[in-house]
Amino acid sequence: MLTGRQIKEARSLLGLSPSQLATMTGILRPTTVKRAEAANMKQPIADTHMRTIRETLEALGVEFGPDGVRMRAGRHDV
Numbered sequence: 001m002l003t004g005r006q007i008k009e010a011r012s013l014l015g016l017s018p019s020q021l022a023t024m025t026g027i028l029r030p031t032t033v034k035r036a037e038a039a040n041m042k043q044p045i046a047d048t049h050m051r052t053i054r055e056t057l058e059a060l061g062v063e064f065g066p067d068g069v070r071m072r073a074g075r076h077d078v
Helices: 004-014 018-025 030-038 047-059
Strands: 062-065 068-071
Touching: 004 018, 004 030, 004 047, 004 062, 004 068, 018 030, 018 047, 030 047, 047 062
Parallel strands: none
Antiparallel strands: 062 068
16 A cells, blocks of 8 residues: 555655646646645545556656665656
């Protein structure tokens, strides 16, 4: 499960604001991204929205692993 902290870290790696990330998903609002980032225990948004955030971040080159959030090797452009 993706946590709010991971979303915030991934967004920071990419240099994106919540608004920019929301726009890049094509369907979410900035408030949805902010709600997702605010919680670390209980998922505050719908599963489909969380999946959309994850898929968008991964498409931009972010990897989520057991040792944290990082950019995929060879992928440093947004």
